[in-house]
Each structure stands twice: as structure tokens, then as C-alpha cells.
Amino acid sequence: MSGYLSTSKKKITAPLFFEMKRNGEKISWLTAYDYTTASIIDAGGVDAILVGDSASNVMDGNMTTLPITVDEMIYHARSVARAVNHALVICDMPFGSYQVSEEDGLRNAIRIMKESGVDAVKIEGGAEIAPMIKRMVDAGIPVSGHLGLTPQSVHKFGGYGLRAKDEDEAEKLIADAKALDDAGCFCIVLEKVPAALAQKVTESVSCATIGIGAGNCCDGQVLVYADMLGMNPSFKPKFLRKYADMYNVMTSAIAQYVSDVKSTDFPNESESY
Numbered sequence: 218m219s220g221y222l223s224t225s226k227k228k229i230t231a232p233l234f235f236e237m238k239r240n241g242e243k244i245s246w247l248t249a250y251d252y253t254t255a256s257i258i259d260a261g262g263v264d265a266i267l268v269g270d271s272a273s274n275v276m277d278g279n280m281t282t283l284p285i286t287v288d289e290m291i292y293h294a295r296s297v298a299r300a301v302n303h304a305l306v307i308c309d310m311p312f313g314s315y316q317v318s319e320e321d322g323l324r325n326a327i328r329i330m331k332e333s334g335v336d337a338v339k340i341e342g343g344a345e346i347a348p349m350i351k352r353m354v355d356a357g358i359p360v361s362g363h364l365g366l367t368p369q370s371v372h373k374f375g376g377y378g379l380r381a382k383d384e385d386e387a388e389k390l391i392a393d394a395k396a397l398d399d400a401g402c403f404c405i406v407l408e409k410v411p412a413a414l415a416q417k418v419t420e421s422v423s424c425a426t427i428g429i430g431a432g433n434c435c436d437g438q439v440l441v442y443a444d445m446l447g448m449n450p451s452f453k454p455k456f457l458r459k460y461a462d463m464y465n466v467m468t469s470a471i472a473q474y475v476s477d478v479k480s481t482d483f484p485n486e487s488e489s490y
Contacts, residue, residue: 343393
């Protein structure tokens with residue numbers, strides 16, 4: 218484990234994802250939205266850091282990802298990009314930044330890359346946005362796709378449930394994945410789809426697949442850092458493994474600080490000038 222705790226490793230690039238897939242090396246992603254957290258996550262050795270539109274939930278307290286803007290995503294992405302030496306940094310294109318037209322999507326993708334310093338963008342949707350993705354790739358922008366449960370379509374789906382359970386939706390998901398692969402995506406996030414279907418998709422495309430609630434046969438995995446560190450004790454989806462209990466660690470430390478201040482134990486003589 219300690220061998221991965223380094224930021225001296227070479228910088229991960231989008232083309233390296235194809236090589237990792239071919240070599241059977243699993244790809245690790247986590248989210249981050251600020252400089253300090255990103256620097257810690259990068260030091261832990263992850264392959265990619267996603268500046269997700271989940272910042273709308275984690276950082277802003279919104280119920281969905283829909284409210285966050287391009288300006289806000291650039292702010293978070295710039296902070297993360299400044300911190301990272303090793304991981305590939307990917308920024309989500311938020312709701313409304315690409316749905317109006319291909320030109321609008323390309324313009325916003327270019328703006329995100331120029332103003333944030335990230336290495337790639339991620340975009341939700343299937344074959345219907347493949348032509349726009351090709352234009353982004355042709356413009357020199359590495360693009361990750363996102364299929365299955367696409368949170369920007371939560372109102373269309375009627376919730377955050379498992380996707381592609383029936384045969385028709387499963388067949389469309391496979392076709393969408395192939396369309397994104399053909400358009401030049403270097404990877405595709407598969408969220409909350411049956412594991413067997415995720416395996417079929419993984420075997421059907423040349424680009425890497427990154428699962429979240431999609432089983433162990435994807436080429437990699439992604440989690441929201443606050444979830445896997447146990448910072449939100451009420452969030453307990455089936456796909457989540459909690460690697461720490463930071464909620465209790467932090468609240469206990471804060472409670473001790475409050476007690477020390479009120480008792481005048483802090484600061485003591487050695488902590489004073």
C-alpha cells in the first residue's frame with residue numbers, strides 16, 4: 218500500500234487509460250473539489266481525480282447536480298488542478314453547458330480547459346451527443362463519457378435507481394457506449410447498471426470503463442471522496458464501501474477543541490508567544 222503514496226510518479230494522461238486497459242491494470246478515481254483535499258488524494262496515488270458536478274451536493278448542499286454553473290465548476294476545477302502532480306484531472310460539464318447546441322458545448326469545453334487547467338472533461342449522454350464529443354476530441358480535448366444513471370437526468374428518470382434493467386435499455390446502453398467509443402472517448406463512466414451489463418460494455422469498447430455501482434468487471438472504479446471517507450453517515454448506497462469514519466473523527470476532534478477552549482486548556486504556555 219505504501220508504495221502508492223507518492224506524487225513523484227509520472228503524470229497520468231488520457232492515452233495511458235488505453236494502455237492500462239490493455240494491460241489489465243485497474244484504474245482508480247476519486248472526486249475532489251478543493252486544493253487541500255485534492256493534494257491529499259493525489260498523494261494517495263489515485264490515477265484520476267474527477268471534479269464532479271457532485272460538488273453541487275457535497276460543497277453547496279443542493280439536492281441535485283443541476284444548479285451548479287460553468288463558472289462554479291471552473292472555480293473548483295482550477296483549485297484542484299493547482300494541487301495535483303500525478304493524477305489525471307477531469308472536470309464535469311454541468312447541466313446546461315452542452316444541451317443547447319454542439320457549438321455551445323464545444324465553446325464551454327474549451328473554456329473549462331483554458332480557465333481551469335484540467336486535463337479532460339466528462340459529459341453525460343449517449344449516441345445523441347457523439348457528434349459533439351467528436352468535435353471536442355478533434356479540437357484536442359480528451360473526453361470521458363457517462364452512461365447508465367446520469368444524475369443530470371434525475372427528473373427524467375424519476376430518481377436515482379438502477380438503470381438498464383430491461384433488455385431494450387440495456388441494448389441502447391451498449392449501442393451508446395460503442396458510439397462514444399467511436400467518437401473518441403478515452404473512457405466511459407458506467408453508473409448504477411447491472412454488473413453483467415457493465416462487463417458486456419467493457420468487452421465491447423476499446424476505451425476504459427469506470428464503474429460506480431456497476432460491479433467489478435469495469436476497467437476501474439470511482440467514488441465520491443466524502444462518501445468513501447465516511448463524512449456523511451446517512452448516505453449508505455449498496456455500492457459504497459467506507460474506508461474511514463471521518464465524521465466521528467472530525468466531530469470528536471472539534472468537540473475536544475471546544476472543551477479545551479472553554480476550560481482555558483488551549484492555548485497553554487507552550488502554545489503562546
